[in-house]
Amino acid sequence: xxxxxAEWEALRLSLAIALRSVLFSLPxxxxxxxxxxxxxxxxxxxxxxFVHLPLVLPPVVIGxxxxxxxxxxxxxxxxxxxxxxIQLVFTRAGAALATAVMxxxxxxxxxxxxxxxxxxxxxxxxxxxxxxxxxxxLSITLPLMTPGILAGAVTAFSAGxxxxxxxxxxxxxxxxxxxxxxxxxxxxxQTPNGDTVAARLAVVxxxxxxxxxxxxxxxxxxxxxxxxx
Amino acid sequence: xxxxxxxxxxxxxxxDVEVRAPTPGLVALFGRSGCGKSTLVNLIAGLVxxxxxxxxxxxxxxxxxxxxxxxxxxxxxxxxxxxxSRLFPHLNVLGNLRYGEKRALKRGVAAQVQFEELVALLGLxxxxxxxxHQLSGGEQQRVALGRALLAQPRLxxxxxxxxxxxxxxxxxxLPYLERLRDRRSIPMIYVSHQFEEVLxxxxYVVLMNAGAVTAQGDLxxxxxxxxxxxxxxxDVMGAVLAGExxxxxxxxxxxxxxxxxxxxxxxxDGLKPGQRLRVQLLARDLIIATEPPRxxxxxxxxxxxxxSLVPDEAQTLQVEIDIGGTTVIARVTNHASAQLExxxxxxVWVLVxxxxxxxxxxxxxSPQAD
Numbered sequence: 001x002x003x004x005x006a007e008w009e010a011l012r013l014s015l016a017i018a019l020r021s022v023l024f025s026l027p028x029x030x031x032x033x034x035x036x037x038x039x040x041x042x043x044x045x046x047x048x049x050f051v052h053l054p055l056v057l058p059p060v061v062i063g064x065x066x067x068x069x070x071x072x073x074x075x076x077x078x079x080x081x082x083x084x085x086i087q088l089v090f091t092r093a094g095a096a097l098a099t100a101v102m103x104x105x106x107x108x109x110x111x112x113x114x115x116x117x118x119x120x121x122x123x124x125x126x127x128x129x130x131x132x133x134x135x136x137x138l139s140i141t142l143p144l145m146t147p148g149i150l151a152g153a154v155t156a157f158s159a160g161x162x163x164x165x166x167x168x169x170x171x172x173x174x175x176x177x178x179x180x181x182x183x184x185x186x187x188x189x190q191t192p193n194g195d196t197v198a199a200r201l202a203v204v205x206x207x208x209x210x211x212x213x214x215x216x217x218x219x220x221x222x223x224x225x226x227x228x229x
Numbered sequence: 230x231x232x233x234x235x236x237x238x239x240x241x242x243x244x245d246v247e248v249r250a251p252t253p254g255l256v257a258l259f260g261r262s263g264c265g266k267s268t269l270v271n272l273i274a275g276l277v278x279x280x281x282x283x284x285x286x287x288x289x290x291x292x293x294x295x296x297x298x299x300x301x302x303x304x305x306x307x308x309x310x311x312x313x314s315r316l317f318p319h320l321n322v323l324g325n326l327r328y329g330e331k332r333a334l335k336r337g338v339a340a341q342v343q344f345e346e347l348v349a350l351l352g353l354x355x356x357x358x359x360x361x362h363q364l365s366g367g368e369q370q371r372v373a374l375g376r377a378l379l380a381q382p383r384l385x386x387x388x389x390x391x392x393x394x395x396x397x398x399x400x401x402x403l404p405y406l407e408r409l410r411d412r413r414s415i416p417m418i419y420v421s422h423q424f425e426e427v428l429x430x431x432x433y434v435v436l437m438n439a440g441a442v443t444a445q446g447d448l449x450x451x452x453x454x455x456x457x458x459x460x461x462x463x464d465v466m467g468a469v470l471a472g473e474x475x476x477x478x479x480x481x482x483x484x485x486x487x488x489x490x491x492x493x494x495x496x497x498d499g500l501k502p503g504q505r506l507r508v509q510l511l512a513r514d515l516i517i518a519t520e521p522p523r524x525x526x527x528x529x530x531x532x533x534x535x536x537s538l539v540p541d542e543a544q545t546l547q548v549e550i551d552i553g554g555t556t557v558i559a560r561v562t563n564h565a566s567a568q569l570e571x572x573x574x575x576x577v578w579v580l581v582x583x584x585x586x587x588x589x590x591x592x593x594x595s596p597q598a599d
Contacts, residue, residue: 121315124276127302128309129329129380130336139328143319226360227318 003200009176010184011204017092017180018160021100022153025107029152030145032104033111034137052105054166059102063169066098070170094171095178099163103156110155114148115141147223151216158212162205181205231256231384231416235272235282244268244440250433252287252384252416255406257427257448260437260460266420269437270386273418274309275302286384286416306338308382308415312389314373316361322372323357329380338381341414351375351405367398371405378415385417391426406430411594424461428452428469428509429591436460452509453549453558455541463543467511467589468557474504483583486590490553491531496587509589512547515559516580519569529586531557531579535571546571550579 003011035041036048054062070077070088080086088094118141126136142149164182171178173187185201188194233248244265250256258266271277273284273291281294291300291307308329316325326344334340348354351371356364364372370390377385387406391399403426410417410430421427427434427448434451436444444456451457452469472488477497484497488508495508522530533552541547546566548559557579561571571577 119315121311121313122317124302125309125311125315126317126328127276128274128305128307129376130303130306130332131328132301132303135332140317 003204004197006175007184007197007201007204010179010181010201013092013095013176013178014161014180014182014208017095017099018157018163020093020096021103021160022107022157024096025100025104025156026149026153029104029107029111030142030149033108033115036108037112037115051108054102055105059163059165060169062101063098063166066094066101066166066170070094070097088171090171090174090178092171092177095167095180098166098170099160102163102166103159106159107152107156110152111145111148114145114151117148118144144227147220147227150219150223154212154216154219158209158216161208161212181208230285230287231418232283232285233269233273235269235279235284237268237272237277237279237282239268242268242440244272246437246440246442248435248442248445250416250418250435250445253413254432255410255417255419255430256433256435257431258418258420258435258437259424259427259431259457260422262422264437265440266422266437267388268440270309270388270418270420273384274307274386275300275305276309289383306333306381306383308377308380308385310370310373310377310385310387310390312392314366314369316364316369316372316376318361320361321357322353322359322361322364325361325372325376326353326357326379329376333379333381341381342378344379347375347378350408365398366394367401370394370398370402374402374405374409378409382415385415386420387417388420389422390419391421391423403429407594424465428507428589448507449555453556455539455547458541458547463541463545463560464513465511466547466558466560467509467514468555469507469509470555470557472506472508474500474502474506477502488552489555491533492529493531493581493586494528494583495590496583498587498590500590500592505593507591507593508586509591510557510581511585511589512558512560514581514585515557517548517550517559517561517565517569517571518578518580519571519575520578522578522580525580526582527580528583529581531581533557533577533579535573535575535577537573538566538571550577552579 032051068074072078072081072087072089077088088097122140123136126140131139162182167178167180168183173179173183181201181204185198188197188201231250231252235246237244246269258269260266272279284292290298291305292298330344351374353371353375356368361369391402407430419430431448434445434448435442436451436456444451444454449469449471458466470488472486474484474486476485477500482497483494484500486493486495486508493508531552533550536549536551536556539547545560545562548561548571549556550559559579
């Protein structure tokens with residue numbers, strides 16, 4: 001196609017980082033959605049607000065918080081570096097983490113909505129048929145949540161392809177390591193005569209975003225049809 | 230024996246009940262909507278926690294607040310057929326049927342209900358591969374019934390399983406329930422606010438009103454109680470008698486049925502000689518004569534003695550008459566009673582038209598069929 005090697009690289013990086021971020025955050029998003037929907041506990045409202053913070057905070061602030069926490073001298077980052085030899089700053093893993101944090105509320109929301117539509121009566125029925133709590137969740141609740149989980153995952157993936165502020169703040173803009181599509185686009189705009197590169201990258205982003213949303217909708221529809229709704 | 234003593238407060242509704250029902254058999258929980266029937270079965274199932282009380286099935290204690298026993302619903306082995314079938318939409322019919330069975334067998338429960346046998350009994354063979362939303366309402370309830378039974382329950386709860394179905398679908402499902410009752414393998418609690426269903430299915434009846442049990446007993450006994458009349462009204466009241474078919478006249482489509490010491494001619498409707506049945510004699514359809522009647526079209530004349538006269542809330546009298554071995558109840562106006570000088574101990578003849586018995590004859594399993 002018409003893309004240069006560097007542009008291909010940015011595209012591949014974006015896809016890889018978005019995928020990693022989704023895979024990493026999905027189980028947590030399901031857990032958090034379940035806690036927020038099904039459990040009544042002290043501090044639930046505060047927890048709910050906390051989960052939604054990335055929606056309202058400037059992404060730069062998120063990136064900054066991540067730097068403070070996960071930097072090699074930060075409380076978590078230092079431990080990871082020393083104990084597990086994992087570095088997050090300036091790496092793809094860090095980019096995936098920043099992306100995951102940013103798309104987390106979106107994912108939780110989609111999953112939560114689908115969990116709220118799961119008929120508790122079906123879980124009661126499963127109970128009378130001998131299914132314990134974990135068994136019920138895995139055999140009834142989770143399958144019935146799939147439309148929301150898929151929608152959440154695909155939307156988070158599409159959004160993750162374009163995460164900018166938190167990524168550039170936390171892991172900087174390193175070609176071949178953390179320079180994803182939006183970062184490459186930003187770089188192109190800063191470069192003399194970079195307009196055509198920027199335009200191409202914009203078209204790519206646009207196409208990816210649109211197909212992601214379409215894909216999510218089609219998947220959700222197919223699952224709903226399977227569930228007979 | 231099913232022993233239930235439960236207390237539960239929910240907002241300003243209080244449920245306080247005691248039920249002692251023989252097992253096996255079909256116990257009908259009967260009462261108006263909102264009297265607490267569904268709450269009671271949810272408490273028995275363990276889906277809703279009681280405030281205090283006890284649930285005991287034969288020798289097994291499922292719940293006892295004083296001994297701090299509370300077996301969780303998933304280990305009570307109590308099957309539940311809900312009003313809205315609650316089939317799992319992500320599984321097909323087979324997956325739904327196997328859901329509870331798999332878990333029961335994994336726990337080492339002996340399979341009393343065999344899959345193939347049950348599928349045949351409920352006529353589910355052709356449906357196994359279907360998705361649940363492709364089923365009709367009646368089919369859904371049959372699958373729900375099968376699913377509950379395959380979980381190998383010790384007790385089956387049915388919460389108005391026919392309520393969401395139209396008349397034709399009800400008729401489609403009722404024979405399956407009758408068959409299940411007549412196999413006498415599993416005790417059932419059947420919630421209903423349709424008296425017709427109770428007459429057809431129940432062996433034992435628990436009447437409920439405003440969170441309390443107002444009366445309980447065999448269907449025949451309960452059918453004569455004023456507590457039942459206050460729920461269904463006087464027009465559909467009538468003593469239920471146990472009977473056995475003696476002869477059937479296929480040409481005339483009539484059957485001769487022995488009830489107590491007397492005999493009734495009833496519409497035959499597929500009855501066979503030797504078949505046991507129950508027949509409800511509507512109180513308002515019975516005519517009382519103080520002399521042997523002559524030259525009437527009425528086929529059924531039962532000789533008896535007046536036991537009691539009780540005024541009811543509709544300005545009429547409920548006259549209980551011993552017809553030898555059992556009693557019937559006739560409803561007459563005060564005026565008629567005064568003119569006939571009805572009183573306890575009076576010898577009377579009770580008349581009932583065969584035609585008026587249509588729809589009030591409920592066959593039970595014939596002894597040969599067992």
